Amino acid sequence: MTQPVTISTQGGIATVTIDNPPVNALSQAVRQGLADAVPQTEADADVRAVVLLCAGRTFIAGADVREFGQTPQKPHLPDVIDMIEGATKPWIAALHGTALGGGLEVALGCRFRLADPSARLGLPEVNLGLIPGAGGTVRLPRLVGASAALEMIAGGKMVSADKALAMGLVDRIVDGDLTQAALEFAKAEALDKVATPLMARDVAQPDSDKWEAQKAAIAKRARGQNSPLAAITALENALALPADQALAKERELFFQLKDDPQSLALRHIFFAERSAGKMPCLKGVKPRPFDEIGVIGGGTMGAGIVAACLLAGLRVVMLERDDDSLGAGQERVQITLAQSHKRGLIDADTLMRMQGNFSGATDYAALGNADLVIEAVFEDMAVKKDVFTRLDVATRPDAVLATNTSYLDIAEIAGAVADPSRVLGLHFFSPAYIMKLLEIVHPPKVADDVLATGFALAKRLGKIAVPAGVCDGFIGNRIMSAYRRECDYMLEDGALPQDVDAAMRDFGFAMGIFAMQDMAGLDIAWAMRKRQAATRPADMRYVDIPDQLCEMGRFGRKTGAGWYDYSSDPKGAPDPLVEGIITKASADKGITRQPLSADEIMGRIIAVMQSEGRKILDEGIAQSPEAIDVVMVNGYGFPRWRGGPMFMAGME
Numbered sequence: 011m012t013q014p015v016t017i018s019t020q021g022g023i024a025t026v027t028i029d030n031p032p033v034n035a036l037s038q039a040v041r042q043g044l045a046d047a048v049p050q051t052e053a054d055a056d057v058r059a060v061v062l063l064c065a066g067r068t069f070i071a072g073a074d075v076r077e078f079g080q081t082p083q084k085p086h087l088p089d090v091i092d093m094i095e096g097a098t099k100p101w102i103a104a105l106h107g108t109a110l111g112g113g114l115e116v117a118l119g120c121r122f123r124l125a126d127p128s129a130r131l132g133l134p135e136v137n138l139g140l141i142p143g144a145g146g147t148v149r150l151p152r153l154v155g156a157s158a159a160l161e162m163i164a165g166g167k168m169v170s171a172d173k174a175l176a177m178g179l180v181d182r183i184v185d186g187d188l189t190q191a192a193l194e195f196a197k198a199e200a201l202d203k204v205a206t207p208l209m210a211r212d213v214a215q216p217d218s219d220k221w222e223a224q225k226a227a228i229a230k231r232a233r234g235q236n237s238p239l240a241a242i243t244a245l246e247n248a249l250a251l252p253a254d255q256a257l258a259k260e261r262e263l264f265f266q267l268k269d270d271p272q273s274l275a276l277r278h279i280f281f282a283e284r285s286a287g288k289m290p291c292l293k294g295v296k297p298r299p300f301d302e303i304g305v306i307g308g309g310t311m312g313a314g315i316v317a318a319c320l321l322a323g324l325r326v327v328m329l330e331r332d333d334d335s336l337g338a339g340q341e342r343v344q345i346t347l348a349q350s351h352k353r354g355l356i357d358a359d360t361l362m363r364m365q366g367n368f369s370g371a372t373d374y375a376a377l378g379n380a381d382l383v384i385e386a387v388f389e390d391m392a393v394k395k396d397v398f399t400r401l402d403v404a405t406r407p408d409a410v411l412a413t414n415t416s417y418l419d420i421a422e423i424a425g426a427v428a429d430p431s432r433v434l435g436l437h438f439f440s441p442a443y444i445m446k447l448l449e450i451v452h453p454p455k456v457a458d459d460v461l462a463t464g465f466a467l468a469k470r471l472g473k474i475a476v477p478a479g480v481c482d483g484f485i486g487n488r489i490m491s492a493y494r495r496e497c498d499y500m501l502e503d504g505a506l507p508q509d510v511d512a513a514m515r516d517f518g519f520a521m522g523i524f525a526m527q528d529m530a531g532l533d534i535a536w537a538m539r540k541r542q543a544a545t546r547p548a549d550m551r552y553v554d555i556p557d558q559l560c561e562m563g564r565f566g567r568k569t570g571a572g573w574y575d576y577s578s579d580p581k582g583a584p585d586p587l588v589e590g591i592i593t594k595a596s597a598d599k600g601i602t603r604q605p606l607s608a609d610e611i612m613g614r615i616i617a618v619m620q621s622e623g624r625k626i627l628d629e630g631i632a633q634s635p636e637a638i639d640v641v642m643v644n645g646y647g648f649p650r651w652r653g654g655p656m657f658m659a660g661m662e
């Protein structure tokens with residue numbers, strides 16, 4: 011096996027290069043290589059300074075998370091970093107790509123940090139249910155101050171090279187060749203500059219009012235997650251204790267968290283998100299090239315898809331049925347682009363370029379050049395088929411055609427096209443320019459390269475792609491329908507909407523199912539239930555409470571009332587009228603209402619999610635239990651730190 015760490019020396023400067031694809035994670039071999047490099051460069055009389063850099067697309071992206079399930083092997087990272095920091099010859103870290111977690115901690119052990127302009131730095135351990143475990147909580151506040159350090163560690167977000175420079179996290183941003191610049195810095199400056207090791211520096215006490223407010227805000231955001239709170243504890247230790255004692259405490263906390271079920275769940279979902287989108291049958295299959303995208307429909311979903319494509323640098327033609335609808339759709343897109351600009355996500359030039367990439371039309375002939383067309387019109391089979399019949403005529407025969415349907419049979423929709431092999435499902439979640447999930451639905455006749463194009467588009471849009479087979483609701487909506495039904499049963503059995511919603515929020519969902527329905531509108535599901543009425547099994551338990559609400563015109567927030575009443579409380583207040591309908595429904599069916607505890611409510615919800623998930627797996631709709639978890643976490647608000655319903659099934 012080739013060594014992942016190599017040393018070369020030129021002109022008095024040693025270059026230590028880590029080459030451990032894909033992300034230069036700190037495996038045991040890398041740690042050993044670094045630990046060997048310190049005495050070797052110290053002993054070499056020709057060496058005056060050491061440049062640490064990485065081959066490939068990134069600096070070190072952190073500890074090798076795959077090793078976390080095994081017994082820790084020496085040399086341990088904190089010891090390696092101590093060695094680097096304690097070296098008499100200054101180490102200079104040259105950062106490109108991402109310097110994350112243990113990777114940034116290694117850089118903090120170096121005397122200097124130089125960065126490529128596009129580098130991003132962060133301590134994202136909290137996203138894996140952890141805190142930095144190799145000195146990050148002790149060294150970072152000594153460099154950038156306690157408050158900035160707490161924000162980075164508890165928030166887990168990356169900062170740009172520019173921001174890192176402004177914070178004092180890097181010493182310099184270098185344009186041009188990073189290696190060359192680091193070597194020059196080593197020769198010309200590093201030897202003369204005094205850079206006290208971070209462990210030997212003092213940490214400034216923050217303003218106590220601001221500090222307390224910052225901690226309170228983090229605790230509120232944590233919503234049941236342990237690691238942000240542990241980050242606060244570690245930073246308080248760093249403020250209160252001598253550096254070596256704070257370091258020992260950090261290590262203790264790190265190990266406690268590593269074995270915490272929350273960290274196991276977060277590590278599970280991290281890897282699940284990376285494996286769920288891989289379809290063995292597509293290995294080596296080349297996607298069709300795409301540059302111009304057609305989107306049919308300028309409603310909330312269509313406009314969101316257009317914005318997502320524009321923000322990814324694609325050219326887009328939006329098609330609507332008449333000028334008024336087109337104008338409204340285009341305005342929705344322009345508002346989204348303007349907001350992205352306002353938030354600093356795109357600069358003025360990019361905004362103008364994106365606006366130039368966007369056109370609208372009311373005639374299908376405008377889609378003649380499109381490489382890929384996504385339909386996002388009204389959820390009705392006849393309407394969708396009509397769209398695809400027109401697309402069949404208007405588009406190039408090699409153009410990929412996608413439907414954004416959430417429930418309808420894509421094989422039937424594909425039947426409207428002479429060559430159904432070019433049709434697939436791309437099920438976006440709203441708002442499509444924000445939500446990360448994309449279900450890629452594969453009807454039986456879809457060609458492999460068409461499917462591969464769906465995945466390539468997902469990658470281009472920065473989405474997490476999950477393949478799904480054709481069925482009513484695919485993966486996510488099918489599970490949601492099943493558990494929503496269970497929640498309706500619970501209403502008849504003894505719970506009220508506010509009980510179910512509170513139990514879900516306590517479990518970690520941002521919102522309960524009934525409040526969510528009020529937000530989305532009750533009428534869409536009502537229309538679907540009416541469509542399904544004819545085929546619903548006669549012996550299936552059916553709860554008509556939501557139908558009764560719809561018959562009263564209570565469609566949710568947009569009508570001022572749904573499950574909740576919004577007339578006096580914009581957040582929605584429990585409504586005695588709804589309670590009356592519910593208790594009457596129980597009485598009509600002869601059900602004696604029994605109060606349900608939060609545990610019972612969540613037990614029933616999770617059990618239904620799991621049993622529907624197992625059916626989905628048995629039918630081959632989802633490739634793996636991980637895929638189901640990824641869908642539920644990224645599309646349906648399932649708390650990430652619980653790993654997903656299928657992960658929980660494995661923990662029982």
Ligand code: 3H9
Nearest residue numbers: 035071072073074075076087110111112134142143144284
């Ligand atoms: C830590 O550092 C603890 C320390 O404080 C203390 C220790 C004592 N380990 O995401 P991608 C794999 S905790 C192992 O698709 P991208 C990933 O699974 C760590 N494997 O690429 C995938 O494998 P595959 C703190 C890892 O360009 C491949 O690399 N650091 C790790 O979209 C490509 O990944 C983090 O939390 C890892 N650490 O994004 C950073 N990271 O090809 C986690 C990635 O088999 N990583 N892999 O599917 C990331 O955020 C992104 O991967 C990164 C690249 C931004 C680096």
